[in-house]
């Protein structure tokens with residue numbers, strides 16, 4: 653069963669989405685050469701605490717961080733640590749919050765200074781793929797329409813889609829039904845209904861799609877060592893336009 657949110661539940665999802673969107677964007681401004689992923693994790697933990705929330709990742713199956721921080725060929729689930737960011741790196745931060753019992757989940761890829769133009773293009777395409785997927789997240793469509801739109805956008809540019817890790821429903825829990833692959837057939841899968849809240853998150857590799865998990869048990873890396881990109885939004889399905897809950901309504905940075 654895919655949970656349907658109504659009324660106050662949707663308001664709760666809006667509040668958590670806005671809170672984590674602001675934290676994501678404030679964290680992005682802290683990304684610069686010399687900063688460690690641990691520094692960013694501590695900053696995130698503080699920001700999340702200050703708004704009265706907690707990280708849904710911290711302690712999840714023993715995950716030690718408050719955010720996931722993945723650099724270059726690391727795809728997702730990187731553990732924050734002593735690694736210093738270098739000029740030319742690309743950092744993927746996956747950030748989430750539980751606020752008032754509702755989870756908001758979002759991810760961003762941030763260049764550290766100027767990055768290789770091919771990586772810059774990879775990031776832009778991943779954002780476009782996310783937008784194409786979100787566009788399909790509307791009542792009456794099938795989940796496969798979302799997946800297929802993402803996959804087509806990625807493959808058309810000559811990149812590859814990570815298949816082992818997928819998006820997901822989100823709400824009271826970080827991971828609810830359905831699973832949302834970034835590949836699939838249009839018109840397949842469950843029917844989308846107003847009130848579903850989905851974390852849509854393309855993970856796109858510059859090179860081949862194969863990934864593996866490092867010995868730390870968490871960090872996912874590309875097998876070919878080429879860079880990967882990741883963007884994510886929590887989205888509310890409505891009868892009309894999809895509502896991006898983790899898109900800031902008031903984008904002024906404080």
Ligand code: MG
Nearest residue numbers: 757851853884
């Ligand atoms: Mg997610």
